[in-house]
Amino acid sequence: MPAGNVHAPIRTEGLTAIFSGCEPDVDYNTGEMRIDRATGQQIWRVHLMVVLPGEVRPQVWSVKVLGEPKGIQPGEAVRISDDLVASEWEIDGRHGIGFKASSVAPLNGVGRNTAAKAEAA
Numbered sequence: 001m002p003a004g005n006v007h008a009p010i011r012t013e014g015l016t017a018i019f020s021g022c023e024p025d026v027d028y029n030t031g032e033m034r035i036d037r038a039t040g041q042q043i044w045r046v047h048l049m050v051v052l053p054g055e056v057r058p059q060v061w062s063v064k065v066l067g068e069p070k071g072i073q074p075g076e077a078v079r080i081s082d083d084l085v086a087s088e089w090e091i092d093g094r095h096g097i098g099f100k101a102s103s104v105a106p107l108n109g110v111g112r113n114t115a116a117k118a119e120a121a
Contacts, residue, residue, distance in 0.1 A: 010084040010099070014053035017061075019078045019104070022046045022069055041066040046104045048078065063099040077107040 025034045025043040034043040044065050049058045063080065072078060084101040 006088050008086045010086055012080045012082055012084055015080065016051040017078050017080055017104075018049040019069075019072045019076050020047040020049060020074055022072075024068075025064055036066055039066055042068065044068050048080075048104070061099050063101055063104060065101055065103050067103070069104050072104070072106055078104050079107050080104055 022044050025045050026032065027034055035041070036043055044067065046063045046065050046069055048061045048063060050061050051058045063084070065081075081101045081103045084099060087098050087100065089096055089098050
């Protein structure tokens with residue numbers, strides 16, 4: 001089956017995901033930030049260390065999301081939205097699996113910076 005034809009939903013229940021950082025998703029040919037056609041929002045790549053239920057070895061995922069994630073610090077546990085999908089890709093003989101979700105947010109709903117500011121007040 002050609003790459004790009006498989007879009008598999010991923011259950012986020014039970015995943016452990018740790019935020020490492022994020023960056024704009026840039027078109028390699030033009031250098032411009034990619035924009036989601038349906039929403040007009042900028043697309044960001046969120047880098048995560050993910051441990052699947054029952055596994056001990058972490059995986060590193062780069063998940064494309066809509067809009068820049070805010071209030072999340074490196075090393076913080078996050079929640080990936082329930083619409084997470086994995087897709088095959090192939091470019092110039094290279095191939096892999098890409099991940100896409102509508103959002104990534106702090107696990108407890110409040111980022112470390114926000115929580116620290118609230119405690120200081």
